[in-house]
Amino acid sequence: MKPGNNTHFSEFFLLGFSEDPKLQPLIYGLFLSMYLIAVFGNLLIILVTISDSHLHTPMYFFLSNLSFVDICLTSTTIPKMLHNIENQSKVITYEGCIVQVYFYIFLAGVDDFLLTVMAYDRFVAICHPLHYTVIMNPLLCGLLVLVPWMVSAVHSLLQSLMALQLTFCTEVEIPQFFCELNQMLQLACSNTFLNDTVMYFASVLLAGGPFAGILYSYSKIVSSIQRILSTQGKFKAFSTCASHLSVVFLFYSTSLGVYLSSAATHSSHSSATASVMFTVVTPMLNPFIYSLRNKDIKRALKRVYGIVAIKRPIVLGQMKCP
Secondary structure (H helix, E strand, C coil): CCCCCHHHCCEEEECCCCCCHHHHHHHHHHHHHHHHHHHHHHHHHHHHHHHCHHHCCHHHHHHHHHHHHHHHHHHHHHHHHHHHHHCCCCEEEHHHHHHHHHHHHHHHHHHHHHHHHHHHHHHHHHHCHHHHHHHCCHHHHHHHHHHHHHHHHHHHHHHHHHHCCCCECCCCEECCCCCCHHHHHHHECCCCHHHHHHHHHHHHHHHHHHHHHHHHHHHHHHHHHHCCCCHHHHHHHHHHHHHHHHHHHHHHHHHHHHHHHHHHCCCHHHHHHHHHHHHHHHHHHHHHHHHHHCHHHHHHHHHHHHHHHHHHHHHHHHHHCC
16 A cells, blocks of 8 residues: 555554464453453442442542543453454554544543542642632532543544544554554654654643642642651551552553653564553552552442342342242
8 A cells, every 4th residue: 555645544453462363362361351350340439439428529539530531441442452352353444543542542641630630639638638628629629520531632632633634654553452643653654743743742741740740749748747746647647648649650650661662662562561551450450459458448348238238138038028
């Protein structure tokens, strides 16, 4: 296929992890398991926060939104990969590739902003505890969730529309298990200077900005904790941030791994492995981090389990009655 207008272009080939047919069932089973764990784990967090009135607070409102975004993020990439393995195909249509790029950028951006919002929530809770309910009112909480969705939607739409203007050559193989913008730009025959400029500028602004907000929030939190006299008080204050800090570390370390592997190496396996850590492993681990390290979530899970356990004997008893 010669370079030409991208409207004549019909499909890309996703190389994935391995072309060995013997490994495909193993890869399929592994990714299906991780996908199901990620979806059901995050869905459980959402259901628990909705059903338990004790968790109707700003912190868990933001957490349930984060879980919803994680479900959507994994669903953007993994189902298509599983479909291709099942059908022994590596093809993704041009339109499907653009859609994947849009939602991947969109949801990753929302994820990033929500982590910053959650850091701000912890900052207000620890540094201004007496004014917490006044500051974190329902209107502000709604805006803090709505704005990230709107900003990320505009950003991803801009990147996708610019990608539509690209033309491609005969080399249409993407060394990933999904369509990723940077990989698409490397395959383009047309000039990608404007695309690269916008992509890197947006990365600095929309990734560096939220990260700076997280650093600022935690610098104030650490300063406030140091002024607490009792060791028990310091531990209690810090424990409310432990889960969020773990998720922040996991998110930024894996996203940095994706960036470095994409920029510094041409190895498809290194790039794909880093992407798996970001798009699958991180959303899969987030529910475990919050459920294992958060006492409120643990109590809520026990209460929900207790209600189910109580209802089951009642139902069974009613079934036995004539």
